[in-house]
Amino acid sequence: MIEKKQQIFNKLGLHARAAAKLSHLANMFSADIYLIYNEDKVNAKSLLGILTLAASVGNEIMLQAAGADEQEAIRAIGDLFDRKFDEEI
Amino acid sequence: MVRIKGKAVSPGIAMGRALLHSYTREEVAAVPISPKAVEREIWRLENAVKKSRAQLKKIHRGLQKIMGKDAAFIIETQHMLLTDSHLLDEIKGAISGKLVKAEWAIQTVERKYQELFRTIPDLAFKAKGNDVSDVLDRLIANLRRSPARLSPAVSGAAAAPGGQFILVADDISPSEAATLMSNKRLLGLVLNKGGETSHTAILARTLGIPAILDTGNATALIASGDTVALDSVSGEVIVQPTPDAALEIGRKIEQFGQYKEQLKILSQLPELTRDRHQFHLYANIELPFESEVVQSYGAKGIGLFRTEFLYLDSKMSISEEEQHLIYKKIAQNIYPHPLVIRTYDLGRDKSDPGRPRQEDNPSLGLMAVRLFLKDREPFKVQIKAILRANTSGNIRILFPMVTEIEEVRAIREIMAEAKKELQRAGAYPRKDVKVGIMLEIPAAVRLIRHLGDNVDFFSVGSNDLIQYLLAVDRNNTDVAHLFSPFHPAFVHILKEIRSEVARAGKEVTVCGEMAGQRLPALMLLGLGFTNFSMNALAIAEIKRVFTRIDFVRLRRIVSHLERFGSRTEIEGFLRTELEKAYPGLLQSPSS
Numbered sequence: 001m002i003e004k005k006q007q008i009f010n011k012l013g014l015h016a017r018a019a020a021k022l023s024h025l026a027n028m029f030s031a032d033i034y035l036i037y038n039e040d041k042v043n044a045k046s047l048l049g050i051l052t053l054a055a056s057v058g059n060e061i062m063l064q065a066a067g068a069d070e071q072e073a074i075r076a077i078g079d080l081f082d083r084k085f086d087e088e089i
Numbered sequence: 090m091v092r093i094k095g096k097a098v099s100p101g102i103a104m105g106r107a108l109l110h111s112y113t114r115e116e117v118a119a120v121p122i123s124p125k126a127v128e129r130e131i132w133r134l135e136n137a138v139k140k141s142r143a144q145l146k147k148i149h150r151g152l153q154k155i156m157g158k159d160a161a162f163i164i165e166t167q168h169m170l171l172t173d174s175h176l177l178d179e180i181k182g183a184i185s186g187k188l189v190k191a192e193w194a195i196q197t198v199e200r201k202y203q204e205l206f207r208t209i210p211d212l213a214f215k216a217k218g219n220d221v222s223d224v225l226d227r228l229i230a231n232l233r234r235s236p237a238r239l240s241p242a243v244s245g246a247a248a249a250p251g252g253q254f255i256l257v258a259d260d261i262s263p264s265e266a267a268t269l270m271s272n273k274r275l276l277g278l279v280l281n282k283g284g285e286t287s288h289t290a291i292l293a294r295t296l297g298i299p300a301i302l303d304t305g306n307a308t309a310l311i312a313s314g315d316t317v318a319l320d321s322v323s324g325e326v327i328v329q330p331t332p333d334a335a336l337e338i339g340r341k342i343e344q345f346g347q348y349k350e351q352l353k354i355l356s357q358l359p360e361l362t363r364d365r366h367q368f369h370l371y372a373n374i375e376l377p378f379e380s381e382v383v384q385s386y387g388a389k390g391i392g393l394f395r396t397e398f399l400y401l402d403s404k405m406s407i408s409e410e411e412q413h414l415i416y417k418k419i420a421q422n423i424y425p426h427p428l429v430i431r432t433y434d435l436g437r438d439k440s441d442p443g444r445p446r447q448e449d450n451p452s453l454g455l456m457a458v459r460l461f462l463k464d465r466e467p468f469k470v471q472i473k474a475i476l477r478a479n480t481s482g483n484i485r486i487l488f489p490m491v492t493e494i495e496e497v498r499a500i501r502e503i504m505a506e507a508k509k510e511l512q513r514a515g516a517y518p519r520k521d522v523k524v525g526i527m528l529e530i531p532a533a534v535r536l537i538r539h540l541g542d543n544v545d546f547f548s549v550g551s552n553d554l555i556q557y558l559l560a561v562d563r564n565n566t567d568v569a570h571l572f573s574p575f576h577p578a579f580v581h582i583l584k585e586i587r588s589e590v591a592r593a594g595k596e597v598t599v600c601g602e603m604a605g606q607r608l609p610a611l612m613l614l615g616l617g618f619t620n621f622s623m624n625a626l627a628i629a630e631i632k633r634v635f636t637r638i639d640f641v642r643l644r645r646i647v648s649h650l651e652r653f654g655s656r657t658e659i660e661g662f663l664r665t666e667l668e669k670a671y672p673g674l675l676q677s678p679s680s
Contacts, residue, residue, distance in 0.1 A: 046175035
């Protein structure tokens with residue numbers, strides 16, 4: 001299992017569209033992937049779960065992945081965050 | 090007879106039978122199933138999902154037909170939820186894990202998420218809870234093949250005996266609102282909840298259905314079959330009117346009908362006073378789709394597009410690309426008339442994610458342009474999107490809450506950077522956007538001469554200008570009576586604006602609420618203002634009044650205002666003199 005701290009850079013935070021992109025990406029990996037924020041831990045493959053985090057810009061969350069492709073998963077998801085979910089060009 | 094006060098969010102008068110929609114949740118029982126039946130339940134669930142997706146698509150198409158392509162935002166989240174495989178897996182897991190029917194499994198999942206969303210403080214996220222319930226209820230309804238459960242308000246409406254009705258409900262879901270509004274038998278709408286900016290209110294306005302929301306307890310005071318009248322002029326719902334009151338309302342309805350006919354004719358008239366003095370009437374808009382209807386109300390352009398909505402609503406994504414497409418479409422809808430886009434006016438509202446932290450005095454704090462000069466990136470994204478969208482050349486850009494030259498210089502710098510970046514990418518349309526600033530803080534008014542060297546036009550935000558001049562918050566009921574466009578100090582500042590802007594050789598538009606109110610608007614016209622931007626619904630009425638007067642005569646009346654040192658005197662004098670010169674001019678055609 002690996003973990004990575006990740007900051008939210010996009011202005012709108014993990015709202016509906018960003019959550020859809022994130023869960024879509026997470027579903028491409030076989031590893032179990034979780035987002036941990038405050039006390040809450042949600043499955044990154046669940047759009048609804050991500051929404052319930054209500055995480056906003058500037059917040060720091062923990063990415064956690066366990067499985068064969070955990071490295072790739074964390075890299076790809078971290079990259080999506082860093083690209084601000086392609087919302088701000 | 091009972092009168093209920095509420096918020097009139099859509100104009101009109103209607104009377105008819107009430108149809109009460111009291112939403113009692115149909116009980117879903119925990120029916121146990123055998124392990125062998127799991128597969129069948131999952132098959133039922135998948136069918137219901139397919140059906141629900143098709144229904145949402147249909148609602149979407151119906152909405153598009155009446156509201157244009159941007160209607161998608163109302164049900165976008167629901168559609169996304171239905172494609173969330175994890176949510177579906179969770180329901181399936183409940184079916185096979187607990188060995189229950191799909192209905193119960195869905196309800197278990199729904200309750201879990203309701204509880205989660207309930208505790209979220211951020212309103213934009215919290216509101217998504219409604220979408221989750223709405224879409225999961227739809228799934229259950231489709232499982233039961235029960236149209237009644239599918240949308241109680243909608244099917245109740247379809248089954249209502251004979252003719253048209255006024256729907257009375259606690260609240261309705263976004264998808265219910267969308268479906269109901271396209272029902273030709275819906276005469277009017279009364280809700281306990283809801284607000285001016287709710288999806289329901291926006292839909293009602295666009296479709297011209299009278300609606301009074303936020304009544305608090307209408308469902309407790311109205312029974313199905315009661316005769317109910319909605320009067321959006323007074324913001325009242327009248328339950329079981331006396332014969333006299335009913336006659337009176339009937340008369341109002343007739344007048345309002347005639348008035349609406351008149352408005353259609355009025356919207357075609359040239360924008361000239363009787364003595365051929367030219368004026369221009371524009372619309373204020375908040376949502377992209379409004380740009381498709383404002384011209385039918387007589388608007389000759391959009392004088393103010395408030396963009397905050399794009400940023401705030403449901404925390405929707407606002408990439409440069411998306412923004413640019415929205416701006417471009419609005420500009421095309423309104424072409425060849427102008428479109429004035431105001432950059433985000435964020436920071437003062439408590440629910441505003443742009444508000445960086447608790448401030449003791451947010452109206453004097455980090456807001457609007459100040460916010461963006463501190464955190465330039467999102468600002469630049471918006472500016473680039475606006476510059477890029479100006480392919481037809483009718484876009485202007487407007488900056489809120491400017492108080493000093495330094496701010497204008499900083500804005501100019503960012504605009505130049507944005508332009509350079511776009512040019513490098515080959516995306517600059519070669520048409521420069523005219524730059525304007527809002528006059529809403531008294532300091533800016535005193536600086537018009539200097540600011541004028543740096544900008545192309547001005548726009549008066551009268552609500553804020555009055556607030557900052559008189560130190561009155563009009564939302565504070567203890568002091569709201571002090572908020573008046575007739576305060577002599579404010580009338581004086583209007584005169585100063587008029588003459589200073591003329592001296593600077595620039596244009597000015599008034600875009601606050603007073604531009605759309607008869608008496609204040611007439612005063613502005615008499616003071617020499619010619620550009621007015623207002624709620625689209627007010628345009629025809631302002632045009633009716635303006636086309637009936639002689640500018641020279643009005644100017645003479647207004648020139649006497651200097652004599653008065655009190656707001657009541659100014660308002661009284663204007664009213665009396667205008668009534669004398671033009672009997673009936675100030676009477677509402679619907680009262």
